[in-house]
């Protein structure tokens with residue numbers, strides 16, 4: 001059985017986890033910690049234990065900038081196309097926030113769906129969803145793995161954002177990163193910025209008088 005140094009996941013992590021959209025680009029996450037988080041993600045249940053996920057980890061600044069630019073450019077193209085057709089662009093404008101997240105987060109975890117056509121049951125159920133039954137089941141497992149990742153991060157005091165905005169540029173990402181499987185989501189990990197209004201230094205505001 002696989003073992004791991006365990007930091008207890010508690011109900012507290014579930015209540016304290018929140019989506020973070022402003023990351024401190026100066027702070028990193030150790031490789032050891034990151035591996036621990038991914039191991040916890042992969043403890044998720046999955047249909048017939050298929051473990052239908054693959055994680056592509058990005059930590060280098062230049063790589064994150066490149067992936068951020070890809071989304072920015074794609075959103076601009078989509079915006080232009082929609083405007084030409086007189087269609088709304090609200091969702092694209094909201095997705096702009098993810099451009100900065102992709103650039104500033106310490107770590108990006110791109111999650112792909114390892115789809116095995118051999119999993120088709122071929123049974124006679126009629127499914128209301130357009131996805132095939134095994135795909136519906138596999139995607140639930142991927143969601144469970146992503147939630148495990150977010151909760152493990154929260155229990156280590158690491159902030160996160162689950163992003164499907166990357167799907168606007170899914171083909172571009174698959175080509176750029178050489179992903180062989182469909183992209184499902186990206187999880188940003190890091191530490192939230194704490195913007196405080198600055199104060200003047202002590203010497204500027206304090207002196208001493210002793211009579």
Ligand SMILES: Cc1cc2nc3c(=O)[nH]c(=O)nc-3n(C[C@H](O)[C@H](O)[C@H](O)COP(=O)(O)O)c2cc1C
Nearest residue numbers: 017018019020021097098161162163164165166185
């Ligand atoms: C499947 C999924 C996709 C999401 N995609 C995005 C996204 O692309 N961009 C974003 O800013 N937030 C995204 N979110 C985060 C949600 O907006 C967020 O979870 C929700 O508003 C509740 O806020 P909370 O996470 O702080 O509790 C996503 C969440 C889920 C579960």
